[in-house]
Amino acid sequence: MMFALTLFLIRLFPYLLRFIAWLFGRLPGTTFLLAARQLARSPGFYVAPMLLLILTLSLATFTSSLAATLDRSLTDQVRYKVGGDMSLVEPGEDTQAAGVFGPAATGGSSSNSGQSTDTANVGPRWMFLPVSEHLKVPGVLNATRIGNYAGTATLSSGPFKADVMGVDRVDFARIAFWRNDFGPGSLGAMMNMLASKQDGVLLPYSVLSGNALNVGDTIQMTIIGPYGPVQTQFTIVGWFDLWPTWYPNKKDATSLAVVNLDNLFEQLGSEMPYDVWLKTKPGTDPTQVVKDVEQMGITVLSSQDVRSTIEQEQTRPDRQGLFGVLSVGFAASALLTVIGFFLYAVFSFRRRLIELGVLRAIGLSSIQMAAYLGWELLLLLGVGVGAGTVLGVASSQEYIPFMQVGLTAETTVLPFQVIINWPEINRIYALFGALFIVALVVLLAFLMRMKIFQAVKLGETE
Numbered sequence: 001m002m003f004a005l006t007l008f009l010i011r012l013f014p015y016l017l018r019f020i021a022w023l024f025g026r027l028p029g030t031t032f033l034l035a036a037r038q039l040a041r042s043p044g045f046y047v048a049p050m051l052l053l054i055l056t057l058s059l060a061t062f063t064s065s066l067a068a069t070l071d072r073s074l075t076d077q078v079r080y081k082v083g084g085d086m087s088l089v090e091p092g093e094d095t096q097a098a099g100v101f102g103p104a105a106t107g108g109s110s111s112n113s114g115q116s117t118d119t120a121n122v123g124p125r126w127m128f129l130p131v132s133e134h135l136k137v138p139g140v141l142n143a144t145r146i147g148n149y150a151g152t153a154t155l156s157s158g159p160f161k162a163d164v165m166g167v168d169r170v171d172f173a174r175i176a177f178w179r180n181d182f183g184p185g186s187l188g189a190m191m192n193m194l195a196s197k198q199d200g201v202l203l204p205y206s207v208l209s210g211n212a213l214n215v216g217d218t219i220q221m222t223i224i225g226p227y228g229p230v231q232t233q234f235t236i237v238g239w240f241d242l243w244p245t246w247y248p249n250k251k252d253a254t255s256l257a258v259v260n261l262d263n264l265f266e267q268l269g270s271e272m273p274y275d276v277w278l279k280t281k282p283g284t285d286p287t288q289v290v291k292d293v294e295q296m297g298i299t300v301l302s303s304q305d306v307r308s309t310i311e312q313e314q315t316r317p318d319r320q321g322l323f324g325v326l327s328v329g330f331a332a333s334a335l336l337t338v339i340g341f342f343l344y345a346v347f348s349f350r351r352r353l354i355e356l357g358v359l360r361a362i363g364l365s366s367i368q369m370a371a372y373l374g375w376e377l378l379l380l381l382g383v384g385v386g387a388g389t390v391l392g393v394a395s396s397q398e399y400i401p402f403m404q405v406g407l408t409a410e411t412t413v414l415p416f417q418v419i420i421n422w423p424e425i426n427r428i429y430a431l432f433g434a435l436f437i438v439a440l441v442v443l444l445a446f447l448m449r450m451k452i453f454q455a456v457k458l459g460e461t462e
Contacts, residue, residue: 001398002062002391003168006054009387013050014043017379031368035360046380049344053384054391056333058427059437061392062399063333064421067326069400072419074313079117079177080414082242082304083146084277086286088293089301090274092126126226126271129298131168133164134276137292139284143169147261147274151223161254164223166261166274169194175279176244181415183240193238194260200259201234204248207230208239215239221257225268232267235257247413282307334428338435345377345439356447366447371444381436385429393420 017040024033039046134143147166152159169191178187194200207213217236222229232258242248246256265271282291286305294300313319351354361370402417 002055002058002395004214005391005439006051006058006387010043010047010050013383014382015255019051030364031086031371032375034372035379038376039379045348047343049341050384052340053337053381054388056337057385057388057428058148058391058395060330060333061389062395063326063421064424065392065396065401066403067323067330068094068419068421068424069396069416070322073404073414073416074319076179076309076414076417077410078309079307080242080244081410082277082306082309083177084144084175085280085306086278086289087146087304088276088278090128090276090298091301092128092271093299126273128271128274129296131171131276133296133298134278136294136296137289139281139289140278141281142171142174142279144168144175144276144277145261146172146277147264147272149223149264149272151221151257153221153257154220155207155213155219160207162221162257163254164221164257164259164264165243165246166264167191167194168261172277173196175277178244179242179414181417184238190238190240193374194258196237197235198260198263199234200231200237200260202238202240202243202253203236204243204255205239205241206248207255208236211427220229223264223268226270226272230266230268242413247410266385271297330424334431338431341381341435342439345443346446349373349443369447370440370444373447374440377436377439377443381432385432389425392425396420 017036021033021036021040024036131143131145134140145166145168147164149164149166150161151164153162173191176187176448180186183190190202194202201219203213213219213236214234215238219233219236220233222231224230234361240258243256247253248255261274264443266397278289280286283319286303286308290300290303356369359372397418400418405413406414
């Protein structure tokens with residue numbers, strides 16, 4: 001596609017130059033007009049450098065954008081999987097059994113979940129230190145509770161299983177990873193929806209559309225509590241497409257319902273084990289954070305850290321090989337363009353020595369000759385760089401989303417967000433700017449050494 005469109009644009013370039021020459025022919029000044037007419041009248045002389053310039057720049061834009069997109073995708077995948085900067089599984093202290101209860105992901109189901117109400121009323125089933133205690137750990141900026149429990153609901157399409165995620169809406173918005181394509185608004189807006197009703201619930205859009213549900217409707221859910229199943233009612237306050245740590249594309253995936261954690265504990269009659277998500281300072285040692293939390297008397301069964309996981313993934317040999325190939329392609333494209341265009345400028349000057357000598361003989365000053373050659377180079381570079389950038393960006397937006405491949409739900413749940421690597425593209429612009437200056441200086445040196453009488457005498461046209 002890039003090659004075909006490059007050839008098409010080169011065919012249009014002479015017509016564009018003729019229009020520019022016609023326009024500037026009605027304005028004062030000669031150097032720009034001479035450059036435009038020269039290029040418009042001899043398109044065959046610059047087809048090769050223009051083809052090289054547009055094609056290599058579009059390929060460089062594409063490869064650098066692909067590398068940036070893959071890098072951002074890896075970061076997003078890890079952050080989506082962990083939720084916050086760190087995730088700690090803290091079971092709490094089981095007051096009615098020896099030891100501790102399993103992680104929050106088990107949904108609170110255990111051999112004691114069906115105990116009598118009399119036993120349940122003796123005291124809390126689990127004891128927890130306040131989540132704010134995590135803020136005493138060096139490097140921890142914020143902490144929030146995340147409860148994951150098993151539940152079922154009966155809708156118009158029939159009964160379905162749903163993981164119920166309870167969140168502290170204020171702290172969750174400060175910690176959790178969020179992208180604009182996860183839902184209809186920002187994470188703060190989603191948390192404001194939960195704040196509108198104490199019994200509010202956020203559901204996937206697929207559940208709402210598949211069951212003719214709307215915001216404001218109520219649903220009945222059964223949640224496995226510490227003393228057995230509990231039926232409770234929620235009011236739908238919003239919807240989402242994706243939610244951190246939820247993988248709807250897994251083979252045996254269940255739906256997800258996001259609710260206010262404190263209201264959920266009230267409905268269940270007791271607190272239940274939950275995870276803790278942390279926001280940490282860059283450079284914080286996750287192992288030391290876990291040790292400091294455990295020194296406060298909090299049991300940590302397992303932990304995940306975003307930064308160390310990303311660093312581990314980035315050092316994989318296959319990933320380094322892919323990025324090495326993309327980097328080599330990017331550098332080769334830029335270098336090939338610079339060399340080719342510089343040679344074109346030098347050879348073009350030598351080929352047009354007679355023409356330049358005649359222009360100098362009929363009265364153009366050295367400054368005008370320099371401006372004439374400078375405008376010619378600038379027109380070629382400007383059009384080539386602009387067309388190459390447009391083609392590269394268009395190709396990136398069109399084809400990079402199709403390059404998302406993976407064998408697991410974690411690698412395919414988040415659609416690619418194409419990142420145009422403008423910092424690298426700007427480096428190419430700077431390289432071409434340096435090329436323009438160097439080429440112009442070399443041409444001016446040749447121009448100053450040119451002897452007019454030798455350039456225009458008979459026999460030199462060969």
